[in-house]
Amino acid sequence: MKYPRYTKKQDARCKLSKNDIKAIQVMYEQGIKREDLASRYKVSISAIRYWVDDEYRRKTIKGNAKREIAWQENNKELALAKKRKAKRKKRETQREEIILYRRGNYKKKINPH
Numbered sequence: 001m002k003y004p005r006y007t008k009k010q011d012a013r014c015k016l017s018k019n020d021i022k023a024i025q026v027m028y029e030q031g032i033k034r035e036d037l038a039s040r041y042k043v044s045i046s047a048i049r050y051w052v053d054d055e056y057r058r059k060t061i062k063g064n065a066k067r068e069i070a071w072q073e074n075n076k077e078l079a080l081a082k083k084r085k086a087k088r089k090k091r092e093t094q095r096e097e098i099i100l101y102r103r104g105n106y107k108k109k110i111n112p113h
Helices: 018-029 034-041 045-052 054-103
Strands: none
Touching: 018 034, 018 045, 034 045, 045 054
């Protein structure tokens, strides 16, 4: 299942606008604490840290990318397992139909290949 892609404006999870982020960065450089900024903009302290600490932001993005790759690999494995199961079921069905045909209980001729 593919999930829709939203712009930053459409994404309800993102509470901070670009202007808010710039203002937060400026205020943080002026010495205002993260806790105060978090309460002013009604977001978590880690959200403020994400926008003011470049190293933390890089680390978070890298961690999210690793999770995404792991999720995609897991999805590929699940898809392959489904295909294998479908092939197995198809072969079993074909075998049953051939047996029925040989016994004369099945009117339609089945190609085993």
